[in-house]
Amino acid sequence: MIATALTEMFDLLHPIVLAPMGSVSGGELAAAVSNAGALGLVGGGYGDHGWLRTELDRVRDRTQRPWGIGLITWSIDQDTIDIALAYSPAAFMLSFGDPRPYAPSIKAAGCKLIIQVQDVEDARLAKHAGADIIVAQGSEAGGHGCSRATLPLVPAVVDAVAPIPVLAAGGIADGRGLAAALMLGADGVLMGTRFCASVEAMCKEASKQRLIASRANDTARTRVFDIVRGLSWPSEYTGRAIRNSFFERWEHREGDLTVALVMEREKYRAAVRAGDYDTAVIWAGEAVDLIDRVESAGTLVEQISADAESQLRGAADLIASPSR
Amino acid sequence: MIATALTEMFDLLHPIVLAPMGSVSGGELAAAVSNAGALGLVGGGYGDHGWLRTELDRVRDRTQRPWGIGLITWSIDQDTIDIALAYSPAAFMLSFGDPRPYAPSIKAAGCKLIIQVQDVEDARLAKHAGADIIVAQGSEAGGHGCSRATLPLVPAVVDAVAPIPVLAAGGIADGRGLAAALMLGADGVLMGTRFCASVEAMCKEASKQRLIASRANDTARTRVFDIVRGLSWPSEYTGRAIRNSFFERWEHREGDLTVALVMEREKYRAAVRAGDYDTAVIWAGEAVDLIDRVESAGTLVEQISADAESQLRGAADLIASPSR
Numbered sequence: 001m002i003a004t005a006l007t008e009m010f011d012l013l014h015p016i017v018l019a020p021m022g023s024v025s026g027g028e029l030a031a032a033v034s035n036a037g038a039l040g041l042v043g044g045g046y047g048d049h050g051w052l053r054t055e056l057d058r059v060r061d062r063t064q065r066p067w068g069i070g071l072i073t074w075s076i077d078q079d080t081i082d083i084a085l086a087y088s089p090a091a092f093m094l095s096f097g098d099p100r101p102y103a104p105s106i107k108a109a110g111c112k113l114i115i116q117v118q119d120v121e122d123a124r125l126a127k128h129a130g131a132d133i134i135v136a137q138g139s140e141a142g143g144h145g146c147s148r149a150t151l152p153l154v155p156a157v158v159d160a161v162a163p164i165p166v167l168a169a170g171g172i173a174d175g176r177g178l179a180a181a182l183m184l185g186a187d188g189v190l191m192g193t194r195f196c197a198s199v200e201a202m203c204k205e206a207s208k209q210r211l212i213a214s215r216a217n218d219t220a221r222t223r224v225f226d227i228v229r230g231l232s233w234p235s236e237y238t239g240r241a242i243r244n245s246f247f248e249r250w251e252h253r254e255g256d257l258t259v260a261l262v263m264e265r266e267k268y269r270a271a272v273r274a275g276d277y278d279t280a281v282i283w284a285g286e287a288v289d290l291i292d293r294v295e296s297a298g299t300l301v302e303q304i305s306a307d308a309e310s311q312l313r314g315a316a317d318l319i320a321s322p323s324r
Numbered sequence: 325m326i327a328t329a330l331t332e333m334f335d336l337l338h339p340i341v342l343a344p345m346g347s348v349s350g351g352e353l354a355a356a357v358s359n360a361g362a363l364g365l366v367g368g369g370y371g372d373h374g375w376l377r378t379e380l381d382r383v384r385d386r387t388q389r390p391w392g393i394g395l396i397t398w399s400i401d402q403d404t405i406d407i408a409l410a411y412s413p414a415a416f417m418l419s420f421g422d423p424r425p426y427a428p429s430i431k432a433a434g435c436k437l438i439i440q441v442q443d444v445e446d447a448r449l450a451k452h453a454g455a456d457i458i459v460a461q462g463s464e465a466g467g468h469g470c471s472r473a474t475l476p477l478v479p480a481v482v483d484a485v486a487p488i489p490v491l492a493a494g495g496i497a498d499g500r501g502l503a504a505a506l507m508l509g510a511d512g513v514l515m516g517t518r519f520c521a522s523v524e525a526m527c528k529e530a531s532k533q534r535l536i537a538s539r540a541n542d543t544a545r546t547r548v549f550d551i552v553r554g555l556s557w558p559s560e561y562t563g564r565a566i567r568n569s570f571f572e573r574w575e576h577r578e579g580d581l582t583v584a585l586v587m588e589r590e591k592y593r594a595a596v597r598a599g600d601y602d603t604a605v606i607w608a609g610e611a612v613d614l615i616d617r618v619e620s621a622g623t624l625v626e627q628i629s630a631d632a633e634s635q636l637r638g639a640a641d642l643i644a645s646p647s648r
């Protein structure tokens with residue numbers, strides 16, 4: 001096992017956190033990750049109360065280990081926060097927006113506050129907002145994010161917010177990525193795309209298979225899926241998805257899509273229901289290159305941590321005694 | 325000292341390679357890096373023969389250690405390769421374009437061939453072309469490159485080209501980045517931006533100071549500086565530079581710039597001569613966040629390697645004995 005400030009804070013065996021991906025990280029996946037000794041976060045997304053209650057009931061039923069929840073900050077309100085807090089999560093993650101209105105109630109509930117940021121300036125704001133953990137998310141991540149890359153962002157955030165523990169997110173799907181994140185000064189990783197291709201992920205099997213078959217060059221950042229779904233994402237955020245027919249058709253034609261919205265939205269919703277991924281979105285990060293099979297979440301956690309441990313043990317062997 | 329396939333190949337003390345940056349990595353900087361026990365590459369850029377001879381004379385005069393040269397593949401011809409090979413470099417790096425026409429003569433000269441790539445497919449082509457080392461360069465790098473991020477690109481390239489040694493490039497400016505690259509499976513790093521802010525870099529002092537004052541959010545990828553300089557870069561490559569007045573003025577107006585070229589080019593050239601960096605380009609990567617002073621190149625090499633060694637030694641301490 002790898003011991004860091006993250007594992008100490010939540011009594012974990014592995015410094016790995018499940019990204020709270022809406023429609024993917026349900027109670028079953030979060031519980032599986034927590035039961036394996038990592039930290040599962042339920043993906044509460046935009047804050048649908050019915051969905052939240054169902055999945056929070058589920059995670060609480062299925063694990064005795066610490067688990068948490070994550071929400072999209074710009075989309076929620078205090079009611080949503082309060083519904084989630086009533087389930088006594090160990091961790092509460094806020095991403096994409098100003099966390100300050102909600103930080104006090106989360107911390108007053110005795111819940112650890114995780115704030116995800118995409119640049120150094122927002123990391124400083126997160127520290128001032130009272131974050132117990134800050135996630136530095138790079139542009140290679142699947143789903144929503146900004147433009148900075150993980151590798152140079154993580155050490156810059158670590159320097160800016162010390163001694164607050166930092167997690168690396170974006171581009172990490174195996175033990176090498178976890179070991180690298182620790183060398184950058186992070187206390188663990190937040191992984192999304194890798195857990196999309198897990199048995200317990202809520203998404204349809206066809207989307208898991210398509211994710212496995214995709215390569216990083218097939219992914220790109222876009223707004224078209226937010227536009228067709230009618231979601232008012234702040235302009236600084238785009239989403240990394242697998243390019244499909246819908247993506248190719250509307251890329252660089254966002255204005256036209258807005259005009260055609262009534263008809264396109266109906267077609268889009270039907271495609272989501274039917275699992276037609278030529279139209280429906282599959283969010284995925286550049287780490288898809290490292291993902292070749294659907295695996296149970298618990299096995300993933302154990303294998304990634306074991307591989308990272310092996311990389312870390314090998315680190316000392318790279319240091320030679322000077323002989324010249 | 326850190327021992328890898330890279331250090332073994334060139335008898336180095338440190339697994340660090342100076343990026344062959346045109347107008348920055350002259351003979352003096354390359355020699356300083358090589359004399360410190362890393363590998364200095366002269367930045368031959370677009371292949372100006374007079375510049376090349378001057379700087380290759382200089383590097384050969386100033387170091388007895390292995391050094392090399394790097395050129396922009398799409399811009400050069402066999403004459404340029406032959407001029408460089410006559411100086412007996414230990415390493416020859418080709419970036420940005422098809423290396424196959426030049427690989428045989430480089431290898432026939434007993435020179436190690438380093439090929440820089442920006443995605444997994446080109447990494448496979450580089451292996452087939454006979455590369456002795458492959459550099460996986462991420463989008464966070466300063467200067468020319470593509471869109472993939474370093475952190476997920478490096479392990480994917482390592483898997484695709486094994487057992488060819490891989491170097492990580494893009495976003496690395498300190499010992500944490502070097503240690504992380506080694507954990508990703510790389511055998512070393514190629515660093516550019518960090519060495520721009522070195523005493524021996526050929527660029528003007530004002531550009532070094534501006535680089536130090538910049539933050540990653542001030543950098544972005546663009547074509548405007550290539551257009552004004554009249555350089556026919558293939559469409560897949562853009563350059564990461566510090567945003568300045570010229571950048572802001574012509575961004576998203578590349579067509580207008582092409583129309584205004586005769587007048588703008590004269591003004592641009594005058595700005596370069598005058599060191600006016602509101603107009604002239606300063607290439608810089610996202611690692612500028614980690615750069616706060618101009619330092620001698622030898623000190624940088626030794627400090628980065630020592631810091632990486634310290635991170636690697638600490639890696640074993642992260643592994644706890646299971647107590648639960």
